[in-house]
Each structure stands twice: as C-alpha cells, then as structure tokens.
Amino acid sequence: MSITIEQRRQHRLMTIEKSLAKRHRQEKRFRRTGLAAVVTGMTLVAILFVSILIRGVPAFWQATIFVDVYFDPDVIQLEEKPQKVSGESQSAFEERYAAWQSQAGLVNWQALIDSALEDAIGDEVESRQLRDLRALVSSSERFALRNRFVEDPSLLGQTVELKMLASANVDVWIKGNIDRNLDDSRQQLSAQTRAWADQLYDDGIIKNAFSTALFLNTDSRSSPASAGLAGAFMGSLFMMMVVIMLSVPLGVASAIYLEEFAPKNRLTDLIEININNLAAVPSIVFGLLGASIFIGYLGLPLSAPLVGGLVLTLMTLPTIIIATRASLRSIPPSIRQAALGIGASRVQTVFHHVLPLALPGILTGSILGVAQALGETAPLLLIGMNAFVANVPGTPLEQSTALPVQIYLWQGNELRNFFEARTSAAIIVLLGLMLSLNALAIWLRKKFETRW
Amino acid sequence: MSNLALIATLLLIMAMAYHLGLTRSRAVAAEQDVRMHSRPGYYGALVALWCGLPAFGLFLLWSFLAPQLIEMLVTQQLPTELVASMSDRELTTMLRRISAVAEGRNVAGGATPEELLAANHMARLQTFELYSLVAVMAVMAVGGLVYARRHISPQWRARNHVERVITWALAASSAVAVFTTVGIVLSMLGEALKFFSFISPAEFFLGTTWNPRFSTSGADAQGEFGLLPLLWGTMMVSIIALLVAIPVGLMTAIYMAEYAPPWLRNVAKPIIEVLAGIPTIVYGFFALIVIGPFLSNLGDMIGINIRTTSALTAGLVMGIMIIPFVSSLSDDIITQVPKSLRDGALGLGATKSETIRQVVLPAALPGIVGAFLLAASRAIGETMIVVLAAGNNPVLHGNPFEAVSTITVTIVNQLTGDMDFASPQSLVAFALGLTLFVITLGLNVIALIVVRKYRQQYE
C-alpha cells in the first residue's frame, strides 16, 4: 500500500481543518443573529415604554391657575342655607334644601372667576374679550366653585386662594404640545388668550401642579381638563372583584377535578382540548358571547361591570385552569401515595396535602389571569362599556367604563393635543397596576419555588 | 338586596346545623360508647349540607320561575282588549313599565291607570311570592337539618357522602368551561342564522364588497355584506405580523435557550413574560402615535406613500406584540429537546449553531410549527391594534401601505352603539364572529394536537 493509515489520518485532519474557519464564522454569525433578535425585541419594547413615558409623565402635572377668588355678596344673592327645624319632616326639609341648591345653581359663578382672572391679569377686560378670558379656565371650575360654596356658605364675602384647572387648550399651549408658530387660524386659542396664558405663566399664577383631577374625577365631555379616571377605575375594580370571586374558585375547582379525580378517557381528553382551545379563542368572541347571552338573552343591563366581570371570568377561566393544573401536576405522586398509604381518602389527600403545596403556583397563575383580564378591552366594547359615564359607579350594576376602555375612548377624543398626553398618563396608570400584579406573581413564584 | 339577606341567613343556619351535627355525633359516640364511622366534622358538614343544599336549589329554581309566573299573572289581569291591541314588543315595554312602578320608581310620562292597577297587583304578588319563598325555604332547611341530625349513627358513612358532594361540585365546575364553548357556538350560530335569513351565505362568504348601510336607511337599503375584503385585510395584517414576529421571536428563543448566560436568562425570561401581558390597547396606541407617523415619514423620505394607519402599521405593531408570545412558546419547545441529542451532535464535532440548526430545530419542528399556528390564531383574532391602527378601509386591494379593515374591527364597528338584534347590520357581527371562531378553532386544534404529540415524543 502506498498510502499508510497515518497518511490517510493526516489527510482527513487537513480536510477538517480547512473547513473550520468557515464553520466558526457561521457559528459567530448565527450567534450574532440571535443576539440581534434579542436586542431588536428589547429595543422595540424600550421605544414603546419610553415614548409612552415621555408623553404621559408630564400629564400628571397639569396647568393650574392659582388665584384669589372673592365670594362677592353682590353676585351670590342667596338665602341662607336651610337648616332642619324641629318638627319638620325629613322630606319637607329635603325639598327645601333641593330648592336652595337649584337657586345656588342659578348664581353666576363664572362672574366670580372672571373678576378673579381680571385681577390676576391686572388689566380691565372689555366685555368683548370675555370669551378669550373664559377660555383660560376649565369650564368645570364654576361648578367646583358652586359646590365649594354650597358646602361652606360662610365663605360669603371672603377672599380665598383657589387652584383652578386651566382649560385643556391652555395646558397644551403652556406645555408646548402645539406648534407655537402656527398661524392664528390653526391655533385652538385666540391670540389674546395665548398672550394672557403666557403672561400668567411668567407671573407664576399658572403653574404645572400635580393633577389630582386625573385620579379623583370621572370622564368629562364638556371640560376635558377635568377628565379623570375615577369612574373607570371603580368599574375595573368591580369587574376584577367579580372575576376574582368567580373565576378563581371555579377555575381551581375544575382544575382539581380534571387533574385529581376525572377518569382519563375520551371525554376528559375532549374537555382538555376544549379548555386549551378556549385559552386561545380571540377575546372578542367572548364579547360576542356576552352580548348575545348576558345582554340579549338574560336581559342584563348594558355597560354594567357585572356583565363585564362575567365575560372576563369566562375568558380568564381557562388560563387559571391551565396554571392550576400545571401546579398540581408538579406535585410529585409520592406525596399522594404517602397520604393514601396511611389511609386518607382521595378528597382528604387532595385538600390536606396536594392543594397546600400547589397553592403558590395556583396563586401566581390566578394573579396573572386577573392581570390579563384587567387589560382586556375588546370584549368590553361589545357589551356597551364604551358608553360615556359621568358618575362613579356605586354598584356593579350601574353604568360604568373600565380603565382600558377609557384609554380607548380618550385616544379617540378630538382634542388630540391634550388627550394624547392624558391617554399616555392613563396607560401609565394601567401598566403600573398590571406590572405590580405581575411583579407580585413573579415574587410569589420565586419565594415559594420548590424543586422536587 | 333581600336575596342577599336570604342567602346570608341560610348560611347562618347552615353554620348552626354544622355545629348541631358535630355535637350530636359526639353525643352519640359517648352514649353508645362506639367509634363513629367518620370524624365529627364530617357529620357536621353533612347535616349542614342537608340543611342548605335543598333550600338553595329551591331558591335558584324559584328565582328563575317566579318572575315569569308573576308576569303571566299580571298580563292575565290586564284588560283583554288592551292586550289584544298591543304587539309583543309593546306588551314587553308595558310590563317593564309596570314592574318599574311596582318597585316605586317613576316612569316616563307617568303611569296610566291600567298600569297603576297592574303595578299594585304586581307588588302584592311579589310580596306574597317573597314571603312564601322564605316560608318554604325555612321549612326545607329545618326539615333537612332535623332529618339529618336524627339520622346520625355510628354506621352512617358521613365522610363518603360529604366527599361525594365535593366531587360532584368539582365536576360541575369543570363543566363551566364546556358550557362556555357550547354557549359560544350556540349563541353565535343562532344569531348568525338570523343574519343568513337576511343575506344568503353565498353572498356573505363570496361577496367582494363590504358596504353595510345604516339600519335606519330602511329595509330596502340593505347594503352589501361581502366577507372577502375583511378576510383579506385580516390575512394581510396577520401575515405582516408573523413576518415580524416569527424570525425575531424564534431567534430570541434560540438565543435564550442555547446561548444566553444564566443571569441573562433569569432577567430576560420574566421580562418577556410581562411583555406578553401588556394590554393590546397599549400597543394600539403606540402604533397610532409612534409607529404610524414614523412609517409615514419614512415613506415620504424614500418616496412611497405610506398611510399613518395602514396594514403595515398594524401588522408591524402586532408583530411586536406577538414576539414575546412566539419566543416563550418556542423557548419551552426548544428546551424540551433532550440534552442527549445535543450531546450526540456536539460529540461528533458539530459546532453549536450546527447542532441547533441541523439537530435541535428539526427535532423541535412540530412543536415550533404548533407555536406558529397559535401565534397566527392570535394575530387573526387580535382586535384593539387593528381597530386603532389599520385604518378601517374595507376594500379589496393588495397594497400594504394602504388602510385595510379586518374581521375583528368590523365586529366592533357593527356592534358598538345601539344594539339591535333584529337588523342585519348588527347580526352580521355574529356571522363574522362565527367565521373568526371557526378559523381560530381550526388553527388552535391543529396546533394543540401537534404540540401534544411533540411533548409525548420526549416524555
């Protein structure tokens, strides 16, 4: 033989070695592609968060006018606030009180604000400029003034420093959310109002103060500056209460049944596929279900958090069932065998031994399910929760919206310049709630993580 | 509120029954000096169940039947010529007004004398109904309690009975999920059939024009309900989304599963999980204020006319939304490929990427395809992003830079506002919903079966 084994060996090694550089380059390229994918994903998400934060955080501070308001007795010509006299029936008193209140409603509160603003500007304002002047302040403030007085009539004749919300357009102007160089016809405020706003801002009378309105008020159509999330928050709270009270017990119970008691046959197989499929059914389909069954067939009221909660319950149920089953499955059979071995019944085994051990996992899954329900929008639109609601709902049967739906409504508001920031702020609130829920879930999981 | 009070009272009586059963079983044991079959708590629980369950069942049945019965009685009492003169719809409205008056509320335009009379009658009936309900429930509760308590004996297998009730309750809970599916199918099928009585299925499924006029424009102006533009729009947006999400998501999963150091994995995995939970309305808003204008400007720069709200905008953002979904599903699948296969390839002298591309991915392929199908189903059913960013333009065209409309957007458009379950304009939402449900069901079931087969292979 001319070629020895050793030579053949050397030849083979050379062949391999020759291709190595190329293969290692490929390796590097592949690895870099992977890293690029991770970085791309993270960057996109970072852009999302940053762009929403940049727009939303300033909206937590809102242009507010700090002025002295004189409760002028010449303007407020009202009888004394009725007090209950002895011997008077409750209904008679209430009637009297209501009459007084409607009297108070007729007072020209705007005039008080006008003169306060006039003082602040330090200039006589001609009556034809009154419109421009009133454009400075949110139209809700005259009602706020009335409520304040009705609460405390002793203010009559006094001068009080009040903080009043500037109108939405002034807020936009001051924050520079509109191009200041646009010509008059495209500005939302008149030249005069703009000049005054700038003057008051320079004088420190208009300041960006923390916006309590965002949290304490409900949505408002007439005075966008005072629109807040309180109503939507209550609505979401009611829905989450319904979801927690229904979907957690139902989900855990059915997971226990399927995992621990159900016989393994075609039927339970079908139920399993059914549950997994339900978890992947588009949420809007649940909205259609709610519209057709809860509203159309059962006649439950439109826009009610109860109905929203029921729809979200059905939607979250599969998530919780799947999480609970996974948690139960991770408990090793040896625990069950040990309990059964000393004579416990199956029910006792499950409830005394398996369930407590699976609890952290169940809790985590439930929290994640609830967080998912909290952010859901589409099905709620179909059961009328996108209606405009001016009151904070007191019960789950009253009309209400929800946080994500409020975001949807605000983003569609015509006053884009103002509501873009307001919507972002609402998103920050919603994300804050959801992230805390998620963080809680992750923390729970880490804390109770057990390796069997 | 009275219902709540009733249930609270019942629970209170049950608590009492529990206690009675408990003490009774102890007394029996002491008296006869024997061991009872079950522990005292089970006797207590059984007595409580005997006391509460029948009464509660009655309550449910009663609450369902009684209002209908009362309505019937009130209708009978109304002057017959009046009833005869009214349509069904008018009668329903009138009954609603009567019951409002009976509850002491005011009705628009004030109540007519007939309504007032009927309301009085109704209020009387309701009072009677409530009292009789309370009485019957009390009898049943006490009866159950006494019977069960008497029955306590050492031979009575209380634990087995209680456990059977528990098992049945658990089984009933798992039926809820089944009923949900049945409810979805039945409700949508029912409403969709109503819709098909207006518009033929062929017209719906094969129509190429979508132009539903308003329901107010009269019965003759029915509009056109062609599904195809919507279906095509849905496909276009979903395909763009998957083109974004699949490569990025899959490569992310590969990097995370195979290359990332443990610390990065520990940090990134929860982040990805949280991202998957961000509400889609947030992504929609992001599309509207950031991505849309950005793409539009980009288009201006390179000379393409890209609309701010377009298939591209919606698809791109939807893709971003699905990335975490694809990546965490694929990650699960990839990490399930046994280490021995990797070792096999590495042991032959394969580089890591060769191992991944030639051994791990082919082995994981069925599972990954399943994950893609689930992602596709999610893209097709996604609503809020397309509502905000797709532009609602239900026209058949192939330009991704133009606005489109999707099935989900149209469902929202047709069903928000006033809900009128009699006009094709509203009912079409259910036909669309049914279409959507069937498409996603198909994708989901195939995906689930594929993934399940895959899991079993490596278990």
Next chain:
Amino acid sequence: MNTSAEPMTASPLVSVGSGESRTSKAKDKVKMSAEDVKVFYGNAQAINGIHLDIYENEVLAFIGPSGCGKSTFLRCLNRMNDTIDICRVEGKITLDKNDIYAPDRDVVLLRAQVGIVFQKPNPFPKSIYENIAYGPRLHGLARRKAELDDIVESSLRRAGLWDEVKDRLDQPGTGLSGGQQQRLCIARTVAVSPDVILMDEPCSALDPIATAKVEQLIDELSESYTIVMVTHNMQQAARVADRTAFFHLGDLVEVDSTDQIFTNPKDQRTHDYITGRFG
C-alpha cells in the same frame, strides 16, 4: 440473531488472556495522557488530580461505584464537559502530545478525533442514512454522493448493522430497537473515523443480547481504534478491556492490565470493590 450466542462463548477469563497480548503490543505508543487532572462542579471537586496514560489501540475500561467520577473524567477527554456551565477542568490532557485544553485548540477538531458514544442511545430524529452521513457531511469528508454512500455502508458494516438495515436506510433511526440504536450511534461515531472512541456505559440501557453484540463490536473496533469505556459492569470490563482503571471518590485508585486488576489488585479498595464489599 444466530450471532447472539457467539460472544457468550468467549468467557470473561478467555477475553482477558487475548487482551493481554494486544496490551503488550500497544504499550509502546501513548495516545492520550492526563496529568494531574482536577474537575470542579461549582465549588465541589469531582476529580482530585488524576494521572493516566492511554495507549494506542487498547481498550481501557473505567470501573468504580456510582459518583466516583469515571464518567466525568471520560467526558474531559473530548471536552464534552464544556457544555456544562458550572464545570471547570484543571491540569493537562494531551492527545498525540498536544494539550487539548490549550486556548488555541479547536474543540470541533478535537471531537472529530475523539468521538463519544453515550449511555442512552441517542439517534437523531432523521433517517438511518442521515444519521451516519451527518458527521462526514459536517466535516466535509465526502466530496461526492458516492463517497458518502461508501462511508455510510462501511460504517454500518463495521457496526455490524448493515445487514439489518440496508433495505430501510431512509427510515427514521428512532424506529430501531434499543440495541440497534446504540450500534447506529457507534456507526455514526465511526463514520467520522476518530482516533479514539469514548464510550460512556454504552450497554447500560440494553438487554443482554444487545449487550453481547455491542461488546463483540467493541472487540472488533479495537483493531483500529483506541477505545476508552466506562462500565458499571465488572464482568463486562473483564470481557472486553485490555486494561482496567478503578476509580473511587474522585481518585484513580489503580490502573493495570485487566487480568491483574481482577485477580491480584494491589489496593485494598479495589479488592473490596471487586469482591462486592461495596459498589
């Protein structure tokens, strides 16, 4: 199946005898060598300084109780331990006098020279043909299809699998029986023509008949390859190995010709293990 009884006729003692002659022949050339090798998993030390020479074309068996570090050491020989994040190797291992842990050493090339067969048969979820062709294709060892076909056939023949699978080369490798799968994995390793083949308890997942076939295969392969195997089974070591090394608690207690180890061990621990006092 008719070949199944064949290795059984070669009783353990006989195989020891035949191995001895090969050992003396091969002793002149050291193929691999370990100097003061220590392995750590995190902070725990799994191997405490091992010195060992492996000779060309010998069959060397590692025996010892579980957890003694024999598998860990085996996997150091072609750096499979690199795939475990927390694993750290100290000391020096050479292949043909070259340090395999040197920074510029290419792991890919090393593993092409030192192949490995695992405890559990792990055929790729591909066809039988593709399983064998994978390695040669990876390393560019065949330029033409015909060449590749040759490699596949000869590797399967060497693994004694050719006659069993020649008609179903396009069927998945996972469809074979456990013993066939393991021989497929051996053929897969052989296809790359490594110098050294490491075997990590190659028969522990197999039934006795399949085990016999694999043992016979090892015997044949030792003509042209250096084979290092870990085994749990002392009879197996006695049947197939030229030399045997006894590991205990991370130490290499003694290494000698198989005959010597099983008849006249020098160390008390080896004696106790072989006579079944522990293990």
